[in-house]
Amino acid sequence: MMSEELIRLFRITDGEMLLKAAVFLNLFITDEAEFFAFSEVIFAPSFKTDFQADIDAAHHELEDYEVVGDLKIETQEFLQKLKECEVHYRELKFFVQKAYPGSKTMVARFGFPKYRNAKKSQGGMILFIEALAYAAEKYKVKLIAQGYTQARIDELQTLVAEVKQQGIEQEEAKADRLQKTRERIVAMNMVWDRMVTINRASKTIYRDNYTKLKQYGLPSSKSKSTSTEAQS
Numbered sequence: 698m699m700s701e702e703l704i705r706l707f708r709i710t711d712g713e714m715l716l717k718a719a720v721f722l723n724l725f726i727t728d729e730a731e732f733f734a735f736s737e738v739i740f741a742p743s744f745k746t747d748f749q750a751d752i753d754a755a756h757h758e759l760e761d762y763e764v765v766g767d768l769k770i771e772t773q774e775f776l777q778k779l780k781e782c783e784v785h786y787r788e789l790k791f792f793v794q795k796a797y798p799g800s801k802t803m804v805a806r807f808g809f810p811k812y813r814n815a816k817k818s819q820g821g822m823i824l825f826i827e828a829l830a831y832a833a834e835k836y837k838v839k840l841i842a843q844g845y846t847q848a849r850i851d852e853l854q855t856l857v858a859e860v861k862q863q864g865i866e867q868e869e870a871k872a873d874r875l876q877k878t879r880e881r882i883v884a885m886n887m888v889w890d891r892m893v894t895i896n897r898a899s900k901t902i903y904r905d906n907y908t909k910l911k912q913y914g915l916p917s918s919k920s921k922s923t924s925t926e927a928q929s
Contacts, residue, residue: 703882706889709916711881715755717916718888722748724912725895728902732895735902739894751887758881771870775819775863782826782860785853786812789833789845796839807832819867823860830857 707714725732725745732740790809797803804810808828815825830853833840837850896915903909 703879703886705882706886707916711755711885713916714885714889715752718748718752718755718892721892721895721913722752728909731902732898735898740898744891748888748891751884751891755881755884755888758877758884771863771867775860775867778856778860778863779819779822781856782822785826785849785856786829788849789829789840789853792840792843792845793836795843796836796845803836806836819864823864826853826860827857830854 705711709717722745725748729740729745732744733742786809789807793803793807793809808815808825811825815821830850833845833850833853837845837847840850841847892915896913899909899913903913
């Protein structure tokens with residue numbers, strides 16, 4: 698079962714929201730007694746401590762530079778391996794044409810006609826180079842007779858294994874970034890929910906105090922959850 702998509706509950710940036718949250722917390726600490734009188738349960742003494750902890754946790758999740766950096770490295774290494782595949786393809790194509798001059802059948806068996814389409818996707822290139830290595834091993838006698846070597850065939854086999862592994866690592870890096878993004882959204886929304894709670898209460902506590910109402914006002918947010926009803 699696919700997990701439900703997470704959506705940020707606010708339109709401003711994460712950094713701006715956290716700055717606003719810090720202001721909210723400072724205001725709340727100043728006015729804590731009035732909020733406590735309004736609800737001893739919701740605004741218990743632990744509320745400000747928990748609010749600060751949520752802000753700290755959100756700051757920890759603020760940027761994913763390390764994850765993005767890892768993904769870039771994995772992508773660059775994978776693309777480099779694909780370039781090596783292209784070199785082997787062009788080299789092997791020369792020897793196939795020499796070993797089997799004018800043979801469309803052998804050209805097809807090595808998959809050469811599929812090369813252009815294979816280049817359009819990383820997965821396609823992986824399958825292409827794997828098929829190429831298989832054919833090189835299968836028809837190596839005539840290839841070697843034309844000057845192609847067993848060492849080159851072995852290099853191609855090794856390259857196939859490396860390309861497949863690089864592809865796996867790249868996909869794992871992508872998945873890791875998606876998970877980190879999800880964790881960051883959860884952390885940011887927790888902070889936002891606390892701000893919404895304070896905002897809602899302030900509309901009753903300070904219903905006759907325009908200045909306070911402005912201080913506890915929220916920036917525009919997405920109406921994706923009950924949290925955002927606070928702004929209506």
